Amino acid sequence: QVQLQQSGAELAKPGSSVKISCKASGYTFTSYYISWIKQTTGQGLEYIGYINTGSGGTNYNEKFKGKATLTVDKSSSTAFMQLSSLTPDDSAVYYCARDVYYGLLGVMDAWGQGASVTVSS
Amino acid sequence: DIQMTQSPTSLAASVGESVTITCLASEDIYGSLVWYQQKPGKSPQLLIYGATILEDGIPSRFSGSGSDTQYSLKINSLQPEDFASYYCQNGLSTPRTFGGGTKLELK
Numbered sequence: 061q062v063q064l065q066q067s068g069a070e071l072a073k074p075g076s077s078v079k080i081s082c083k084a085s086g087y088t089f090t091s092y093y094i095s096w097i098k099q100t101t102g103q104g105l106e107y108i109g110y111i112n113t114g115s116g117g118t119n120y121n122e123k124f125k126g127k128a129t130l131t132v133d134k135s136s137s138t139a140f141m142q143l144s145s146l147t148p149d150d151s152a153v154y155y156c157a158r159d160v161y162y163g164l165l166g167v168m169d170a171w172g173q174g175a176s177v178t179v180s181s
Numbered sequence: 182d183i184q185m186t187q188s189p190t191s192l193a194a195s196v197g198e199s200v201t202i203t204c205l206a207s208e209d210i211y212g213s214l215v216w217y218q219q220k221p222g223k224s225p226q227l228l229i230y231g232a233t234i235l236e237d238g239i240p241s242r243f244s245g246s247g248s249d250t251q252y253s254l255k256i257n258s259l260q261p262e263d264f265a266s267y268y269c270q271n272g273l274s275t276p277r278t279f280g281g282g283t284k285l286e287l288k
Binding site for chain 1 (some may be wrong): 210212213215217223224225226227229230231236268270272273275276278279280281282
């Protein structure tokens with residue numbers, strides 16, 4: 061079955077970076093894009109962007125440009141998101157999700173378990 | 182960006198009751214509306230896409246409707262496992278935007 065396994069919780073200092081991984085299994089990795097989503101109690105769900113797992117092409121929400129960098133390693137069926145210049149506002153649970161397209165409709169049909177990032181000095 | 186406004190933000194109901202959650206898009210999304218369910222401590226799960234299409238394995242007591250800018254999710258005959266948070270999402274354009282969520286609680 062389709063599974064997205066994310067890396068574990070991170071505790072990071074302000075100004076540092078973290079890199080979260082998302083390992084896919086149960087399907088052909090390069091046939092689906094991977095999206096990334098941020099969830100906080102205050103802001104709810106926010107869409108960060110997606111990566112074309114075949115070409116490595118990316119599309120970012122303007123809000124997260126310069127903050128998030130999406131990459132992929134096809135050999136290990138793993139997508140990555142690096143968050144840089146961390147501030148306490150980046151503390152959140154980050155999800156990866158598999159993208160399915162029905163025409164123009166983009167749907168996230170499988171989600172990772174989430175990776176908690178806490179930014180604190 | 183397309184803004185998605187959900188209502189109510191919270192809702193209390195009893196097992197067996199029916200409830201409806203609404204989602205309003207800031208512009209026409211041509212039926213490209215997605216609903217997710219999220220239980221505490223878990224990741225969101227796809228329920229409905231294309232406004233009305235039930236994802237495989239989702240019980241038929243869940244249904245979606247709507248068009249243009251107005252959409253709704255109806256849950257008939259609530260079961261104990263349905264008490265969770267529900268989110269709508271714009272599936273038409275990027276960035277994909279989400280509603281603020283509706284927390285369905287047991288009365």
